[in-house]
Amino acid sequence: MTNKKPTNWTGRDDAMVENAIRRGATRRDLLKLLAASGVAVGAGSSLMMSATRAVAETPVFGGHLKAAGWSSSTADTLDPAKASLSTDYVRCCAIYNRLTFLDEFGQVQMELADSIESADAKTWTVKLKSGVSFHDGKPFTSADVVFSMNRHLDPAVGSKVNSIAKQMTEIKAVDDLTVEIVLEESNADLPTILSLHHFMIVADGTTDFSKGNGTGAFMMETFEPGVKSIAVKNPNYFKDGPYLDSFEYFAITDNNARVNAVLSGDIHMGASIKGRSRRMLEGQDHVWSSVTSSGNYTNLNIRLDMEPGAKEGFIEGMKHLINREAIEKSVLRGMATVGNDQPVSAANRYHNSELAPKAFDPEKAKAMFAKSGLLGETVPIVASDAATASVDMATVVQQAGSEIGMNFDVQRVPSDGYWSKYWLKAPVHFGNINPRPTPDILFSLLYSSDAKWNESQFKSEKFDKMLIEARGALNEDLRKEIYWDMQEMIANNAGTVIPAYLSNVDALSKSVKGLRPNPLGGQMGYAFAEYVWLDA
Structure with missing residues (x-):
């Protein structure tokens, strides 16, 4: 049975009603609650029935779950500082913990931390949970936090969040269960x-x-980079759960093969399926689909420091040649919203709602290509199934270009090795960016001059200064104003074309229960293994 819900039904409403029922709310209480939230009566009745069933569901312990992602590499890692693929995130979420985590509403919850407090958003005191142990039996202490944080500052480590971590100027243990973190500038985030x-x-x-020794819900039993992993339940986990005895994770790069594996029962979950494949699930009583809209996207990256991106006019031409509506409707089958060439989606409270996408204007694109001196030349575009829908997007661009005398050679390369061989390297190529909860994180990872993943090599001293200013702005109105200006700078000056924000669809067996949306992406923000159970 497909997971169909009313159009005005949200994950927040779902959890709101479930929580109210658990607190003993009557039907009259629930109707008042839903009316106050703007939920229609008909939708509210359906929502109450579903929530009542959810509350009645009791998690089942035991079982082995098999799940497949869409991409993997021989560079797969259990080092969280170096993680870059969804497969890395899934494994790291299972075997490690963070100091905090985000719930389905984007609210910060404590995990290994008991509290994180600051009077000025610059000097932070982190109180840690007691009684937590690593898989090898070692007690968790402040020394582990200090070591983990400092790794991101060591250039030899090659941390993917080095540019973010560099704001931490001092990380010290006050005692065994207290850490003090001092930032270069105030940052309330x-x-x-x-x-x-x-x-x-x-x-x-x-x-x-290689062993993944963490404090997490699972212990790694088998890890074969680019092939598979098998993790087993941590019997000494400090939280309730996990419910599963074990889970296996690997990649099935072909989209239809991933869906068919769910339909046949070979796997319990197939992550990030294409919109057109969702129809294969309709009418099937033994499967369902989970849809998460949290701001992930596939983008076309044009490096500003290489030709053709270095040619004046080329990037502007590309932005007007992208038929965003066609990509949203035909390529992504409506499972997306049109993007405006900057990474902060409408799901984020800082999204610049006044920044309109570049219009599809082939004649203007043609004029820009002529200005660059490249009209009639052949320009390679590297695409791969590793970057969601990038091959189809490249084909749309290729067809539009052919109608104005602009030639694009779509070079489809294998998924295996795409992220290490082509991403960030090829002059024109695609990326696939997972959701991030704040503009500061997105800008620090992708657009600051020293960003590890600066996909188009966009560099602006003004942008870097604005990033620091917004980070320390405790006034929300000022912060919003700065972030809006920064989004406009990216849309107009960076070489990243973001045609749409994707809705992530995971296909699941009906036996999989407990999966919830999360702002960090599909598969419950990649942390599904700890929270789901198998209901035979």
Whole structure:
């Protein structure tokens, strides 16, 4: 049975009603609650029935779950500082913990931390949970937090969040269960930043990450990079759960093969299926689909420091040649919203709602290509199934170009090795960016001059200064104003074309229960293994 809900039904409403029922709310109480939230009567009745069933569901312990992502690599890692693929995030979420995590509403919750407090948003005191142990039996202490945070500052580590972590100027243990973090400038987002996958806590002194020794819900039994992993339940986990005895994770790069594996029962979950494949699930009583809209996207990256991106007019031409509506409707089958060439989606409270997408204007694009001197030349575009829908998007661009005398050679390369061989390297190529909870994180990772993942090599001293200013702005109105200006700078000056924000669709067996949406992406923000159960 497909997971169909009324159009005005949201994950927040769902959880709101469930929580109210658990607190003993009557039907009259629930109707008042829903009316106050603007939920229609008909939708509200359906929502109450579903929530009542959800509350009645009791998690089942036991079982082995098999799940497949869409991309993997021989560079797969259990080192959270170096994680870059969804497969890395899934494994790291299972075997490690963070100081904080984000719930389905984007609210910060404590995990390994008991509290994180600051009077000025510059000096932070982190109180840690007691009684937590690593898989090898070592007690968790402040030394592990200090070591884990400092790794991101060491250039030799190659942390993916080095540019974010560099704001931490001092990280010290006050006692065994207290850490003090001092920032270069005030940043009220620190508790949210610490919920990122890369800030998982590893044991003090760890150099060998092949075993994945963490404090998490699962212990790694088998890890074969680019092939598969098998993790088993941690019997000494400090939280309730996990419910599963074990889970296996690997990649099935072909979209239809991933869907068919769910339909046939070979796997319980197929992550990130294409919109057109969702129809294969309709009418099937033994499967369902989970839809998460949290701001992930596939983007076309044009490097500003290489030709053709270095040619004046080329990037502007590309932005007007992208038929965003066609991509949203035909390529993504409506499972997306049109993007405006900057990474902060409408799901984020800082989204610049007045920044309109570049219009599809082939004649203007033609004029820009002529200005660059490239009209009639052949320009390679590297695409791969590793970047969601990028091959189809490239084909749309190729067809539009052919109608104005602009030639694009779509070079479809294998998924295996795409992220290490082509992403960030090829002059024109696609990326696939997972959701991030704050503009500061997105800008620091992708657009600051020293960003590890600066996909188009966009560099602006003014932008860098604005990033620091917004980070320390405790006045929300000022912060919003700065972020809006920064989004406009990216849309107009960076070489990243973001045609649409994707709705992530995961296909699941009906036996999989407990999966919830999460602002960090599909598969419950990649942390599904700890929270789901199998209901035979």
